Amino acid sequence: MKCSKFLTELNDFLDGSLDSKLKAELSEHLTWCHNCYVVCNTTKKTIEIYRENQVYELPDTLRTKLHDAIVAKCKASKPPNET
Amino acid sequence: MGTIQTNVTGDTSEELALVQAAKGGDITAFEQLIKKYDRNVFRIAQHITQNREDAEDVVQDAFLKAYQNLKQFQGNSKFYTWLVRIAVNEALMKLRKRKTSKTVSMDEDVETEDGSVPREVADWSPNPEQLFRQAELSDILAKTIQGLPTGFRTVFVLRDVEGLSTEETAETLGLSVPAVKSRLLRARLQLRERLNRYFKKKKNGGGDQQQ
């Protein structure tokens, strides 16, 4: 397997959605290709970092403010079954 | 090497009961749906619009639209996916209003060589997060993802941050599954490349930030 082929399959490899034969071929590639190993490893880490460190948290005060505004707008609008 | 687990936001029968009640005009039931998903909608809106005020508007407009159009929700998809689709559309509209000079489209053509192998292959320190304080890290992550084209950014946020499946992401954005996959790969690789300069192992050791 070539590195370019490895890269096109990287998504499905990381998402665990490859069939076992292809998965084995990719794993084998990783045992000797340091570049792809690092790319795979750091790409996985990239996803994890974004998932674990939410960039935009909703502060409680803003949350309450938005919540009240939405409810007021909903009350002012017709109920869904009448529109 | 393990695979990445997706945080699935599944429908429970409890949730469907809330949707049914809200359809009949029960605002208290709808409030519970707001509480369940407002954080997700806010994040998505902020990621797409890159503007706090716009994101606040998007959250309000998306939930109001969802409420008014609840009858359209037939339960063929998850309520969450349906809601996200409304929120993404609202957010893209906001973005278009702001960036009148630049066209914002999910179909924007961003050429990159799909099969090329990234050149920079320095490994990262074992715990890159620990090199930075939480606030610094959030800042780095926000700045880095802001640099991606809207189409890439949106696919990455829905798929990898909010945990939608590839199929749900495609449905939400009106893209084909192969288009989502190709954007996701490019988004992941571009983010990796950009984070490299913060996280790569330093030759002389130490956690000082370069550049």
Ligand SMILES: [Zn+2]
């Ligand atoms: Zn390789």
